[in-house]
Amino acid sequence: MFRSFGHAAREFGVDQSSDSAAAGSAQTDRQLMESLADDPAVLGVIYDRYAGLVYGLALAVLRNAEDAQDLSQEIFLTLYREKGYDPARGALGGFLATMTRTRAIDRLRARGRKVRLLQDLHLTGLPTSPPFTPLERISMVRCTERVRAALTQLPENQRRVLEMAYYRGLTQSEIAADLDASLGTVKSWARRGLLSLRDALGDLLE
């Protein structure tokens, strides 16, 4: 899904003779974000890098393609307009995923769904937490394959509890009621599922 910077440049009518344009897809997220203020064409490179993550997450939460497209556009325009991303605080992929999930769940909530705040799943009580940048190690495609494979390896109940918590924003009490299981059982599934996932993806986590 990676495209050349030149594609974005063409759409913006930007002069493609620039070396930076040719090198766009090889730039780090930090470099891209620094360039974005002066060159809106850079948004195309960022889009190519993260549109699948943003759109897929929006689709997984909202379960409606039109809503997911609308939210995806909102996410990238917010990134472009507000420039509130701080590379020192975390990877751009994590930032976009957090913003996407927050707003997707806000939209679910607006539909009357009882869901938790996104931020419950993104506690940052770690005093010095370095940015988590899995995509600096492997490609998006490979990362997706690894995470899907790891989730597939989990017993159904463990995977389901993690997905209900992440994509639907449900508390464990709500999940227990939904699955007609005891709270203790759901806690156990969540713990074993998350720990197994951690062990399966260990090389990506540092």
Add this chain to the structure above:
Amino acid sequence: MTHAPNGNGADEELMVQYVLGELRRAEAEAFEGRMAADVTLQADVRRLRNTLELMPYASVTDPPTALRAAVLRAAQMQATAARAPVPTRPARRIVWSRFAAAASVALALLLGIDAYRLRSELELQRDVTAVLQEPNVVRSFTLASTGSLERAFGSVILDLDAKKGAVVLRRLPLLPAEQVYRLWARVGDANVPCGDFVPGTDGTVRAPFRVPVESYTAPIAGLFVTAEPRTGSDRPTGPTVMESV
């Protein structure tokens, strides 16, 4: 002290519940206290949190082709609009956010606030953002006085991602020594205390505070400030002096 994967089950359980946001406020704070003094525990929690951050990669899906062009067109329109000269007044760069500035202008027009007050609002936005040092995921609130505090105003920014917030309040009257101003978040049917503040001699409060997201079971409907006894209560008992607008 040892931890997962070789650690004891109780620690693992606590870590998972913490990362999933299932701990009560007091439990989360106690756990964070332990974490602050235990780098191994910090590393274990970080690995679990990073595990959770990988979840969305499982749902990666190529968007419809037309979406890319739509996003770039919209961005181009914004860029063009931003570059367009504004002949009636000099351009003014609002470092934090054009959106915040526009919202303040709209709010000012709506409320009939004068130019001086508008400048103060914009300065306030920058002030409160500076306290928070460029937050990532934010919600912002403008606070206006209620009742007798006609001149007080303020702004709050919540960085829910980092569980921290910042408040700047101005023109607050000093309180008796045994009282404080307490900020509350209206969350569902509950009011969650966010922090106690004492203004300086100039009537200004400027402070960061911790956001207890684990206490939130619903969206934040609004914020308000009450005058309370220093000995805290979980419920507002004093008069409401400021409300989010």
